[in-house]
Amino acid sequence: MTNAVSEKRVIISPDQEHLAATVSKKFLNRVVRRIEGDRLAHIALTGGSMGGAVLAAAAKNPLAQEIDWSKVHFWWGDERFVAAADPDRNDVQARSAFLDSIDIPRSNIHSVASTDSGQDIDAAAAAYAEELAQFSTGEQAWPSFDICFLGVGPDAHIASLFPDRAEIQVTDRSTVAVRDSPKPPPNRVSLTRPVINSAKRVWLVMSGPDKAAALGLALAGASYESVPAAGAKGRRRTAFFVDEAAASQVPPELIDGEY
Template sequence: MTENGAAKQVIIKKDAATLADYVATRFVNRVVKRVAEGKRMHICLTGGTMGGAVLRAAALDPRVADIDWSLVHFWFGDERFVGRDSGDRNDRQARAALLDALAVPAENIHTVASTDDGLDLDSAAIAYADELAQFAPSDRSETGPWPSFDICFLGVGPDAHIASLFPDRPEISVTDRATVPVRDSPKPPPERISLTRPVINSSKRVWMVIAGADKAAALGLALAGASYQSVPAAGAKGRRRTAFFVDEAAADQVPPQLIDREY
């Protein structure tokens, strides 16, 4: 397949553990290459089972000890608006899985405000958008007031949601801002903050990591080009590459012609 955002690559691995190891290696490969060139990079992380598994696998790669992490900035595709120490926080999972083990400057880890920070949900969403805007490129021909992520990791729910953009809800159609508050989320906790589709789709690479038979239908619909309003995963695409990294259980409905051997 050609290397562009329009071409969706599907890379299948045997099981969730093998998948996590494979994606983690690709991730570290990319960071090593970019940092060796002296270039700053922005990574958008996701939560969920596979999001954590990939980060834990990356932490075991011996190369991470030699990377100049001062050039790397970490962001979050969405966050649960709960207390800072809550186990529901995506940033807490990411720190435990990888970030706390890295020599990364504290200011390079960009977290969403919590309920402990004196902001309400709307103000927290605006604050995160303001922080994103501080790292917007000078040339915004392919992006808006936010950084273009070198890699944007996304999980995909059984309902095909990405970040905290759920099917048939107004947040999936928001295009005039970088972040959106989410209330009455169909998946607990009820209050969240999410990046919007324009931010996700201005990423150079979108990597969706999907495991489990319960995700097969969502993956099939996303690859079939379903409406992004009803199947948010169908609307996620990177400017250079869009990859679905999946295990065999999730790949049950993938047409053979869409499968790539390697990324």
């Protein structure tokens, strides 16, 4: 087995419950290590059933109450452009599952504007880009994400970057407005591929047999235009955390039992 940190690795859990517990524990431990010595951690969250399950599992872990969350900033890889209280919003899900249970400054939670904010979708995307730029590392107009969580759809989309659409090709800005999404709701704001791939660690979390084909294509090196998940890659680590149902097409040499 290669030890190259740039390699995509697959970590398999027996089922969704164990998957959520495994990822949530690694997430909290990573935050603890990152914020040692007064460093800040920037985390990009994802939505979907597994995104919520990971955060709910993290909330149940006693370690979550011991972390100094004032050193952690939360963002979203994408957001549904609907009303602020709409349960379809990823930030509503994250607050309910985890963020409302921890002691974190409100200013550390960076949400995309909603339809009832008075902004249209283009203004919302631009405002999010401006907020990201406030934490620029100097080399790029966005923060250095310690972890970028991604869900993966059966069509292999990540964030709100869908196959064979113009948004996956955008590289000249940090955010993009998405209209007429193949998956409802139709209007969304998404981080672009350069932002995702600048993260130190990209963690893709997948469960269920309907994700097996997408996982197989992502690992096989398919074109990112048609298989966006294939183009997601962290600067230090790219890890696919999956359950056994999603892992039916994973080559044995890519399975990593130690990460």
